[in-house]
Amino acid sequence: KSIGTGYASGKIILMGEHSVVYGEPAIAFPFAGTGIQATIKVNKLESWIESSFFHGPLSAAPNTMRNVTVLLWYLVKHFKIPEPFYLKIESSIPAERGMGSSAAVAVAITRAVFDWMEEPATQENVLHFVNQAEAVAHGNPSGIDATTISGTEPILYQKGIGFQPFQLNMDAFLVVADTGVKGQTRKAVKDIAKLMELRPYETNQQMRTLGQLTNQAQQAVLQNKPRVLGDCMNQAQGLLRLLGASNRNLDHLIETALEHHALGAKLTGGGRGGCMIALAENETSGRQLQKTLLDAGARDTWIEGLGVYAHV
Ligand code: MEV
Known part of the structure; x- marks a missing residue:
């Protein structure tokens, strides 16, 4: 029985990738051309991750999954989640294609845990965990991926300053x-x-x-x-x-x-x-x-x- 479910879409940066790392503005929007879902279930044996890139105990997750393991560590600590648990990641966002698949997995996992813990997964709550984990796993991201994906609208984003909704409304x-x-x-x-x-x-x-x-x-x-x-x-x-x-x-x-x-x-x-x-x-x-x-x-x-x- 599934006890917590979280979804997230990918993202597209219209303008401003890379320069956004250096404080310049960028325009991005959540992109749901594809869907993503993370499901959390309890398992009595061992904390276990199931995904297309890795099946196995949390303790054996490869380094490439550091964003997930670091995030889970923060969430487990914060919610005092009793281990073991079972995490199923299903993503149809193409990985490593600039669509923010890794931030989407992180946002979906966080939403699933919040759903499980029956806490409101506000954008602020979600970003708190995802940004912490991304900073550890990825070094120095601008935060644009997680911010875009945890929201529902196109945004104008500036590192260190934040974001504002942006009407990406034109005949094209x-x-x-x-x-x-x-x-x-x-x-x-x-x-x-x-x-x-x-x-x-x-x-x-x-x-x-x-x-x-x-x-x-x-x-x-x-x-x-x-x-x-x-x-x-x-x-x-x-x-x-x-x-x-x-x-x-x-x-x-x-x-x-x-x-x-x-x-x-x-x-x-x-x-x-x-x-x-x-x-x-x-x-x-x-x-x-x-x-x-x-x-x-x-x-x-x-x-x-x-x-x-x-x-x-
Ligand atoms: C990646 O989607 C966008 C980059 O600007 C990196 C970042 O902002 O962290 C390339």
């Missing part, structure tokens, strides 16, 4: 395409930190420009100017590429999208693989773009209407 469609190649957020973040040490002036300048592009993108959305947003996305991609966050697979899909009437295209999330996003003028061109990107080698694609009335 966003196509998301998975390169099928695992992204390397951690490595990309680390390498950019090295660039920051080696060439602080230039790198800081690039971060600031990325921040300005996010601000321009925000204005473009408010004024319903998809072409301007597309242009911001292209410029951001140019800088992310200079920073080493792109790779051949991403570049290929991005170029293909631009050759096929996308208004703009860029990587999303940590990069070096993972997903790209492309802005389409309308649903028909978006659907066409999905097909073109699949033909060009994308593993999977999704489409999201950006207008409140345009959701598909």
